[in-house]
């Protein structure tokens with residue numbers, strides 16, 4: 001199976017920095033901002049974005065990033081093998097704040113739909129935005145990302161692999177398989 | 181009366197011979213040359229065994245005909261190579277009067293598949309309080325010689341003593357279901373490591389052994405004959421061995437299932453394995469096999485106990501005790517005793533035919549196959565090995581623990597009074613069998 | 620997970636996974652919205668052949684907080700206990716379309732019979748069978764111990780090295796059996812203390828030490844002491860001379876409680892016989908986990924139902 005690298009470590013770094021800037025710009029600063037990653041890799045990306053934001057805006061609040069598990073909100077629980085949920089860790093209340101959801105790959109949109117339901121059960125944010133490292137298309141829901149690292153049109157038969165050093169030892173995004 | 185020539189059967193001593201059955205007897209054995217008009221059966225590779233005799237059968241009629249009748253149970257017996265069965269007294273009404281035992285006898289005669297020799301109850305209604313009319317049953321047309329409250333123990337020591345003494349008058353024998361009732365209240369399985377784990381009330385070995393010891397000493401004291409039903413523990417073997425060494429007139433039986441199956445099967449909570457006495461440990465099974473081999477245990481008896489599906493398709497506690505066993509007994513003894521090198525086929529004939537007929541004082545059965553002997557015999561194919569399925573069952577109930585497992589051997593034909601009750605492994609139609617027996 | 624019938628067949632990893640999921644469920648119980656949509660459209664039947672309001676309510680709450688439809692079938696006193704068979708009941712539940720059946724039954728093994736009979740496709744949760752097992756009770760006990768020992772750092776951990784003393788009627792206790800297997804799988808050291816008459820005849824293969832001396836067990840300074848309920852009917856069946864002697868010898872009375880380290884958890888599966896197997900001072904102390912056990916029961920049962928009803932249905936074994 002052919003594996004084709006599409007983003008290197010520096011590309012990821014640049015993409016996240018740009019996303020951080022765009023978030024700050026659209027939010028007019030870091031006030032009332034909560035960045036929630038969707039496990040597993042979204043949580044890592046959220047933490048990295050939060051770190052970049054704090055570098056740009058030293059006055060940004062400490063409790064900026066957290067995690068939002070959506071396992072219990074999925075609509076495909078009986079269609080795939082049992083998923084083990086991950087902890088949800090929301091650093092501050094989300095009421096009347098802007099929540100930026102972060103995931104590694106945006107695909108069908110089902111995960112984000114579940115995330116919106118999960119958010120609704122823990123509070124009432126002023127606005128919800130979506131940041132993803134890769135948008136590969138093939139949406140099944142009326143959902144689009146506000147901040148995109150890279151658009152990567154792909155065939156359904158292909159796999160997008162996102163590696164992050166915190167869990168995979170190295171940074172990189174690649175496309176695997178498919179018929180070219 | 182039909183004439184049948186069985187050609188080239190292997191006898192229990194290993195020799196080959198023909199058997200000519202004529203007028204309910206074995207007319208000739210060896211090399212038969214003149215068999216004019218006889219139906220010829222090719223018995224090449226088949227073992228000829230004397231018709232098996234089961235000293236412990238539950239035929240359920242009268243009273244529990246949804247489980248078995250004398251007719252269906254007789255068919256199951258024939259399918260297993262049996263030519264005589266002793267039905268236990270725990271019917272409804274209980275076989276505690278001459279009337280009931282004569283009724284059973286007649287039902288057996290009408291069916292015609294096997295000799296049905298009723299066992300009488302020891303106490304009225306199996307209640308363990310008053311002696312049943314033992315003498316009347318003995319003097320009846322059923323000529324009862326074996327008495328048992330099987331299913332229940334004759335627990336009262338004084339009543340047991342009286343029963344042992346009383347049947348001396350007509351050379352009867354008390355067959356005891358040895359189970360101390362207080363030690364086995366609510367008991368569900370062998371008491372041991374597994375019962376504790378599964379949370380099932382234990383049936384301790386001592387509850388059997390204590391009764392056997394008591395009864396052996398009582399039999400010695402009053403000079404009577406005692407038969408112990410379904411020995412299930414190594415300790416019981418020791419007690420019987422001791423009693424025999426002491427000269428006490430005691431005989432003992434073991435069931436096929438206690439020779440093969442162990443209590444770990446209960447871990448499935450599959451009620452097909454629920455039986456009384458319960459399945460025991462592998463050590464007990466070894467001891468029982470050894471005891472049967474060395475003669476401490478005299479006979480194998482099936483304790484064939486049919487139950488309808490709903491009595492087994494339920495939670496363990498609510499399930500009935502018992503397994504059907506007539507159709508599988510010979511194969512199980514084959515596996516447990518012959519294949520393990522403990523027994524030759526002459527030994528099988530002894531413990532499944534001659535000895536039970538003798539203990540039960542049953543004439544016309546248990547004879548070695550020789551000229552002049554009654555034509556009670558079975559042809560058995562010892563070479564096949566096949567899955568035991570519902571097709572192997574010929575009675576009304578299906579509660580066999582062997583369904584789905586592989587067993588050696590197969591009964592190919594059975595002859596009762598010279599009439600085939602089973603041919604080519606198939607039980608013969610009831611009208612042919614009944615007609616043949618009468619004709 | 621196809622069924623949850625016993626802790627015996629639960630491996631360490633599977634047990635820890637369930638306890639971790641229970642942590643997530645417990646976190647949800649702290650929110651304003653305590654309900655999750657996870658099992659929307661699924662039907663959970665509570666089939667109780669034996670009274671147990673506590674366990675039934677706990678399973679009901681767990682199923683409802685996961686948005687399942689809950690049908691409670693109290694079979695006690697109905698046609699079921701009057702001879703309608705387990706099989707008939709199972710077939711009724713099959714016709715109703717049950718996805719999971721939570722069964723409490725007075726006969727040991729009844730949940731396993733239900734699960735393996737082929738009468739029903741639903742997953743089966745054993746909510747206590749006879750004197751066999753009560754796996755969710757043991758799981759909530761383990762969850763409670765793990766939280767007391769490790770607090771927020773509980774996730775992913777077992778109970779390695781924890782010393783647990785289980786006291787009382789082990790013979791008839793499904794709670795004790797489930798705890799022995801589970802605690803062993805989680806790495807805890809179990810000591811059983813009971814009158815010899817209330818121990819199974821052969822526990823040599825159990826992963827537990829066995830003793831008759833409660834004082835020695837108390838003085839060993841265990842991490843947890845679990846007192847089992849003694850049913851009144853045992854007193855009439857010659858298991859011990861009388862309640863006074865039992866209480867004096869095997870009860871957690873004031874004096875014994877006072878000798879325990881202040882960190883020792885005092886546990887009881889409930890309902891308690893205060894003043895008999897456990898003194899009120901112990902039951903109501905800060906060391907007592909009795910109320911936590913009840914609260915944790917819902918979280919653990921939510922986790923069990925989640926594991927049972929999520930994932931593609933495995934082929935029935």
Ligand SMILES: [Zn+2]
Nearest residue numbers: 330331357409
């Ligand atoms: Zn019996």
